[in-house]
Amino acid sequence: MALKWGIAAAGKITQDFVNAVNTLNKDDHDLVAVAARDLNRAKEFAKKFGVKKAYGSYLELAQDQDIEVVYVGTLNPQHLEVATLMLENGKHVLVEKPLCLNEKQAQKLITCAKQQNLFLMEAIWSRMFPSYQYVRKQIQSGLLGEIVSVEAEFGLELHNIARHSKNDLGGGTVLNLGVYLIQCCQWAFQEAPKSITATGTLNDEGVDVEVLAELNYGGNRIGKIKTSAFNKLSNSAIIIGTKGQITIPTFWSPTSIIDTDGTEKTWPLPNTEYEFNFQNTCGLRYEADEVRKCIREGKKESEIVTHNESLLIAHIESEIRRQIGVKYAADD
Structure with missing residues (x-):
C-alpha cells in the first residue's frame, strides 16, 4: 500500500x-x-x-x-x-x-x-545511501580493524546565501554543513565523544562561517572536522582503522567509495525528468523508502537514525556552537 x-x-x-x-x-x-x-x-x-x-x-x-x-x-x-x-x-x-x-x-x-x-x-x-550501508558492513566485519580516525571536511561558497549566513534563519556551517561531518564521525565510531574542542570564525550576524573541531573518543581516537562557507574544500571523508581505510568522496551524498584495497565501488542513481538543485539529491529516494519501511513495520523511529542519535548529534552541534560563540534566540 x-x-x-x-x-x-x-x-x-x-x-x-x-x-x-x-x-x-x-x-x-x-x-x-x-x-x-x-x-x-x-x-x-x-x-x-x-x-x-x-x-x-x-x-x-x-x-x-x-x-x-x-x-x-x-x-x-x-x-x-x-x-x-x-x-x-x-x-x-x-x-x-x-x-x-x-x-x-x-x-x-x-x-x-x-x-x-x-x-x-x-x-x-x-546514511541511507548503499555506499554508507556498505561502509558500515566493512567496519562491522573488522576489515578496517579498530577505527582510530575520521578526517572529514565540507566547504562550499555559501556566505552570501541568507539561510546560511543570517542568525534569525538558523544560519552557520555547524547546522548546515557540520551536521553531515558529525554524523559521519558517529557512523564510524558508534559512541559518544568523550570531549569536544572547537574554534571558528563568525560573520557580522554572529554565525559561524568556518569551523575546526575535534571529537575525542578516547584512546587517541579522533574525529577531525572542518567546515567553510567561503571555500570549496575536498568534501570527502576518510575513515582510518588499524588495518585499513575507506575514502568517501562527496561524503554527504556518496554514489561511490574507495575501498580498503584501493578499488572504487559505485552505486549509480537513476535518471529523472527534472534536474536537481543539489548534488546527488536523487539519493533522497533512499530515505523515503526507509520511512515507508519503518512506518509499515509499525516502528516509531529508524534504526539508521535513532532518536538518541539525533539527540547526540544535536548535543555535539550545540557544544561546538557554544565554544565558538554562536547563539540563537532559541538558545535562551
Whole structure:
C-alpha cells in the first residue's frame, strides 16, 4: 500500500525530495499534497511534480486526512513548530536536518512524537545511501580493524546565501554543513565523544562561517572536522582503522567509495525528468523508502537514525556552537 506523503514547504530541497520520490514505485509512494505560505507557489510546485493538492498554509496540510506522513523542508528555525503541528494532527514526520536548532528543541520534538505515538526521523539521508550501508558492513566485519580516525571536511561558497549566513534563519556551517561531518564521525565510531574542542570564525550576524573541531573518543581516537562557507574544500571523508581505510568522496551524498584495497565501488542513481538543485539529491529516494519501511513495520523511529542519535548529534552541534560563540534566540 502506497505511503501517502504531505510536503511542507516548496523550496529547493523539497523540490529535490519530491523529484526523487517520483523515481520510486507509485504503488509504494503517493504524493498527496504540498503546502507553502504562498498558495500560488504551492500550486506551481504541485503542477510541476504531479502532487495532487496544494495548500497555502501548513495547518491545512496538517488537517488533511488523506496524508500519513509529512516531509518538513522548511527553514531551520521553523522545524520545531511545523513538525510539532504535524505530529499533533496525527501525522508521522520526516524533518530535514538539522532536526532542530538545538538539543533542547530536539528533545521537545522527540518527546512530542513519543506522546503522540508517531514516527519521527531526522533526514540524515547520507546514511541511507548503499555506499554508507556498505561502509558500515566493512567496519562491522573488522576489515578496517579498530577505527582510530575520521578526517572529514565540507566547504562550499555559501556566505552570501541568507539561510546560511543570517542568525534569525538558523544560519552557520555547524547546522548546515557540520551536521553531515558529525554524523559521519558517529557512523564510524558508534559512541559518544568523550570531549569536544572547537574554534571558528563568525560573520557580522554572529554565525559561524568556518569551523575546526575535534571529537575525542578516547584512546587517541579522533574525529577531525572542518567546515567553510567561503571555500570549496575536498568534501570527502576518510575513515582510518588499524588495518585499513575507506575514502568517501562527496561524503554527504556518496554514489561511490574507495575501498580498503584501493578499488572504487559505485552505486549509480537513476535518471529523472527534472534536474536537481543539489548534488546527488536523487539519493533522497533512499530515505523515503526507509520511512515507508519503518512506518509499515509499525516502528516509531529508524534504526539508521535513532532518536538518541539525533539527540547526540544535536548535543555535539550545540557544544561546538557554544565554544565558538554562536547563539540563537532559541538558545535562551
